[in-house]
Amino acid sequence: MIPRPPQPTPTTVSDALFDTQACLNCGAALSGPFCAQCGQKKAARMGGSTVRKEAWERFRWFEWNTLRNALRVLPQPGTTAREYVLGQRKDHPHPLTLLCLAIGFLLIVLGHTDYLRPELPSEEAQRMVALVTGYSKWSFSLGAVAAFASMWMVFRRWGYNVAELLTLALYCQAVFIALQMVNQLPLVLASSPELFRWHKAWSPWYMTALQTLMLMVALRQFLVLDWRRDGWRLLLAGALFAALKWQATQLYARAVVELVLWQMGA
Template sequence: MESCFNCGNSVTENYCAHCGQKKYSRIDKKYIVNELQDTILQTNKGFLFSLKNILKNPGRTAKEFIDGSRISHYKPILLAFLLSGISAFISFKIIGFKEIIEQYYSQQNMSSPLMIDILSFTTSYNSIIMLSFIPLLGIVTKIAFRKWGQNYYEHIVMNAYILSVYTIVNIVIIYPVLFFLKTDANLFFQTSGLSIFTIPLIMIWFFKGFYKDKSLKSIFVRVLLIILLSFLGFIILIILAIIAGFIFAFIKGPEALEYIQPQ
């Protein structure tokens, strides 16, 4: 009987029952091959399993994960990070949002460097920006569904799933359409904002699957509340941004005009 090299307890199986350390085996070719197989196959299995279940019923998938059925699922926050990275790569490198936005503004005779930088960042990294707002969205959905049993941290997980669905919709539906509209900057720019309107539909689909015993009407009312609270939060952020702009202009003086004046 071997002893665990991590905690010293006896090891009778492949893993230590006390600390979870894997049974000792010398690092050789077989070890490296096995580790690669385990890492790649287990990761892909969890990722593909989660994608399949999210596309079938995202709310039910989140409910299963929160209720404890987690061994086969990809971790939701990690999944949202991964999908957001894929989305950013496609929008920035393959579609080329920044170049198209620059083209659009040149056609409109408006070429403010600051505006182009802001728009190119927000459109190219749309999912990543939303990812950073998950803690705030968790507060909003917690308020909207405050009597239905889930705590704040469970709402963070729920919003990670919602973001994953939104990102998948962008990757599978919105981005292919935008790719074929690259040559028409005006039509591209008008179409690029349409994905935001899928969010209420995704939320209704998600929460109806999560709270399957609740009526569609009650879900709809709470999604409207989420939209209202999010809009109010957005207005507050705009006000704070304007205040920050005034502070920046006050500190920089006339030099600040170089960032906003058209070239």
């Protein structure tokens, strides 16, 4: 016969149950307000004030801290990446996790504005555009590739390895995507066919310029550069980024079209 697991014994809940120097989560001896073995705070008897206090502490120290640190990346991607690379990782979001979250939010915004879904007359054309749209979602990482390549070509001898420069590139790409979401707000708030056409025609140009400027700011923060002494290096990295991003976008678009035509049997 399979032995039955021990049944919990009835326990009378009282204030004395919580007046103990043992952790009520793992049973280890407590030497302070938090358990050294499992990390739980010393438990107090549940009450209205306890629920409110613990709910606020969890929101304040976890959810709000995570959001606050993620928002801090926006004006200071280089500083955040520098601190992360130098070991201050507990209070900073992982760059790849932050990038995936940013891409997810951007896809929601683009889906709301139908930015990647033009209206076409034939069903076959719509199916082709659906394939192109699916592959185009991967293009949101091209900025990180261009940013990393420009950093590596200009600053590879400054003592940072590939992984450390890639960390900065991923933080920068998350900021690029956040800027793109802000750029979509006019289409969400006051969409019109004229605005939509203007936005599609001019957005790539001014967004590339804005992303280039943000990359230069991030590099200055990350490498602690001086504008007067190292300004030419920052300008060179920015120019390389803009050129590489444009070229990568063109090559990726051509590859997507060829792949879709092959899948459609054209």
